Amino acid sequence: MSTLAINDIQKSFGRTKALQGISFNVDQGEIVALLGPSGCGKSTLLSIIAGLVPQDKGDMEWNGVSLRETPPHLREFGLMFQDFALFPHMNVYTNVAFGLKMAHMDPVSIDQRVNEMLRLVGLPDFSKRDVNTLSGGEQQRIALARALAPHPRLLMLDEPLGSLDRNMRERLVIDLKRILHQMHRMAIYVTHDQEEAFTIADRIIVINAGRVEQVGSPKDIYTDPATIFVARFLEMTNIIPGVIQNRDGICQALTPLGNFPLETTMEGNIYLLIRPDMARLDGSNPIILRGIFKEVTFRGSNQRISLLVNQYPLIFELNSQVVLPSPGTEISISLDPRSAMKAFPIQ
Numbered sequence: 001m002s003t004l005a006i007n008d009i010q011k012s013f014g015r016t017k018a019l020q021g022i023s024f025n026v027d028q029g030e031i032v033a034l035l036g037p038s039g040c041g042k043s044t045l046l047s048i049i050a051g052l053v054p055q056d057k058g059d060m061e062w063n064g065v066s067l068r069e070t071p072p073h074l075r076e077f078g079l080m081f082q083d084f085a086l087f088p089h090m091n092v093y094t095n096v097a098f099g100l101k102m103a104h105m106d107p108v109s110i111d112q113r114v115n116e117m118l119r120l121v122g123l124p125d126f127s128k129r130d131v132n133t134l135s136g137g138e139q140q141r142i143a144l145a146r147a148l149a150p151h152p153r154l155l156m157l158d159e160p161l162g163s164l165d166r167n168m169r170e171r172l173v174i175d176l177k178r179i180l181h182q183m184h185r186m187a188i189y190v191t192h193d194q195e196e197a198f199t200i201a202d203r204i205i206v207i208n209a210g211r212v213e214q215v216g217s218p219k220d221i222y223t224d225p226a227t228i229f230v231a232r233f234l235e236m237t238n239i240i241p242g243v244i245q246n247r248d249g250i251c252q253a254l255t256p257l258g259n260f261p262l263e264t265t266m267e268g269n270i271y272l273l274i275r276p277d278m279a280r281l282d283g284s285n286p287i288i289l290r291g292i293f294k295e296v297t298f299r300g301s302n303q304r305i306s307l308l309v310n311q312y313p314l315i316f317e318l319n320s321q322v323v324l325p326s327p328g329t330e331i332s333i334s335l336d337p338r339s340a341m342k343a344f345p346i347q
Helices: 042-050 092-102 107-120 136-148 166-182 194-200 218-223 228-233
Strands: 003-013 016-027 031-035 057-062 077-080 154-158 186-191 203-208 211-216 239-247 250-255 258-261 268-274 287-299 302-309 312-319 330-335 341-345
Touching: 003 042, 016 042, 016 057, 016 186, 016 211, 031 042, 031 166, 031 194, 042 077, 042 154, 042 186, 077 136, 092 107, 092 136, 107 136, 136 166, 166 194, 186 194, 194 218, 203 218, 203 228, 211 218, 211 228, 228 239, 228 268, 228 341, 250 268, 258 287, 287 312
Parallel strands: 031 186, 031 203, 077 154, 154 186
Antiparallel strands: 003 016, 003 057, 203 211, 239 250, 239 268, 250 258, 268 341, 287 302, 287 330, 302 312
16 A cells, blocks of 8 residues: 655745655555645645655655656656646647646547546536636546546645535536545645534544644544644633642633533643533533523524623524524533533643
8 A cells, every 4th residue: 555654844935944854654555644834834735745846854755765856757746736737729629638748648548538537527518618618617627537537646635626606616626536545545634724624534644833622533633632833723712721720639621611621640830721612501511601691693503692701702602493592692602511611732
């Protein structure tokens, strides 16, 4: 099984440290998402892996063999960008066939491969279409077909859905995952959108300011964020200061909102995360927070409520079927500290 190993990649532009020791592996058939805010180094890392930009330190290995001296065209990696970069003077067929012709494949094999790729992306009758007449979603599919046609060992996708509207992105990201798994392709998917990353990735690398913050499955990243940055990036904003107190074998987080039992080996000052998705109004959990209900935002199956507790603004997500009182009313939120709370050390 093929493996791409990224080992301690570092890159600076002048005094700006774009990448500060990035390391991870990608296995055959695995989709890895590089998730992080704009400017965190995701696209720079992708360019280094492609061989378009040299790293200052570190190396990449394919099955244990260094790629440092391998030029981009010999790495057999495919790239797909946000703007698709289709050739406007070519029709769909010649766009998909471009890389195959560059590889000097015979015409019969090219024809078979182009038709296979168009069927794969769900556009089997589009070969003669002018690419300038295609919708954004159709252009994205043709760009994917062109990238996959030469059988790349690794497919790299840099914000490939960024120019599409949300409904189109939600549909196409599912199609992308199906196609990549169907072809058993190794892929690196760059995005700043957590929902895209959670949908498409087998594993997520969260990057912040050129450093890896956390590596894990989408479920692990969401249910157990490793750092304050990851929690905030995932829109978990209920973060309050506190201090850990261990007394008579009982551990508590002392905070401005009250004292909460925690299972932790930490000591000293902390930030306490209160997960927004673990709240109840039925009093079924042991911890009760009372505050002033400020406002509600309807979000389809969920509703997001704003609560002011001891002058701290908190956000919670409830099922949209839950009946809420009028804004300005005092309400009680119940929480289970085992699932709703996590402490982070203040560094």
